[in-house]
Amino acid sequence: MNDRPVYLDYAATTPADPRVLDVMRAMSGIDGVFGNAASTHVAGRRAAAAVAHARAQLGALLNCEPTRLIFTSGATESDNLAIRGTAIARAGRGRHFITMPTEHKAVTDSFHALEKEGCEVTWIAPGREGLLDLSELAAAIRDDTQLVSVMHVNNETGVVQDIRAIGGLCRERGVLFHTDAAQSAGKLEIDLGTLPVDLLSLTAHKFYGPQGIGALYIADRPGCAVFPLSFGGGQEKRLRPGTLPVHLIAGLGAAAEVAAAVHNDDLLHVTALRDRLWAGIADVDGILRNGAPDATYPGILNVSAGDVEGESLMIAMEPVCVASGSACNSISAEPSYVLRALGLDDIQAQAAVRFSVGRFSTVAEVDLAIERFRDAVGRLRDIAPAA
């Protein structure tokens, strides 16, 4: 192994696929496709054609009409546009929304902002395994409910929500349904031709595309409309004005095309690695697997090591790159709000480790992660005082 970090943090971001990089390289520079896609000259028309091609590639991946896709800077912007844009567009009809406390911050913070502006949000707590109880959702929907937002795959635990059932219930009750698919697009099959989803957020860098580009799908259904959050041009149906980043969009399209071709192989690959990883650490004393084992995206394995401090566990595992259940080495000392919502106490939550494997992960990397994890837990327990 070279000095490349042992990267098992694919849920945070993925390295771009070489096939994506080839496309993006060809787009750059004077001999590439660098024009402003809004320009009418030949360079602009070429750029517009590249954007249209990428939109078609993404539409093919999701089985949706390409014109229903709005390019954004990523899933965070898409979530904001979906939630806030819907709230503004439907303000005259009602101001009640439904979501879960285990959503990504892009969603929870959007709803917190709406609450401050007078909207009412019902937060449905998940069960111990992280799943939404459909009967609770059914009971929470009111006549003035405008939008339900439930993510497809949880970014910390990998728990997969049944978006077909959730969306179906929302359709029955006449409520719009948004799902944050940042962790599932390009990894799990998403067929918008049959799924009852009205708004879907995604980002390219979670499925081997470039950072800084994403999309929002907006279904072609009565009442399904969002209001723009920024202004200044006619791009993207005036919903997301600004000069289109053509090379990033081309990268997103290429990543979508590659994903459509290989995502089944990817799934088999990450499932085998995840199973090997779990088999290698499952007998560590006190270990706890977080999230429903039978309803989890196989690229993510979230465990709590019990009586081990999370931040020290992270540094003791270097050079293996994984995510912590605690953010105490950044600006917050708070344990994961997602894991706490699943019923873990603060100690268990901050001691959580999220392993996430992907297309380029190897058996050797997983084996090293197993070794480092076991060693780190043992070492930290050795120096801990009696409880």
Add this chain to the structure above:
Amino acid sequence: MDAGDPYNDVVRACFADPVHAGDPERRYTRNLSAGAEESAHGVRLVLSAGIEGNTVKALRFRVWGCPHLIAAAEVYCREREGGEVEALGNLDVDEMMERLAVPVSKTGRILLLEDAARSLFEMAAGKEG
């Protein structure tokens, strides 16, 4: 230290090889222990000293906490082992935080060390144990 690395070289070295972690290897004339904890995050620290006369012959720590606290405890023990009892109470929190580049948000962790050190010194000075 990489750009953006939250740990400086001292912290990394102490964390990688905390030679004073554990308990004194043998019994001394006086064997003292003092601890401190912060229950909200489960952080715990115990200092153990083996004392002969006025000399701290062995000084060890046990920590359940972050790398900064482990490093601070290691530095504290390393620099006082073999010294006089009076040094057990001399801990300049600001100086320790500066040496270890401890973020302000973690001041409480280093104050735990100060609490434990003060308790240990008071026990030693009071000839308890």
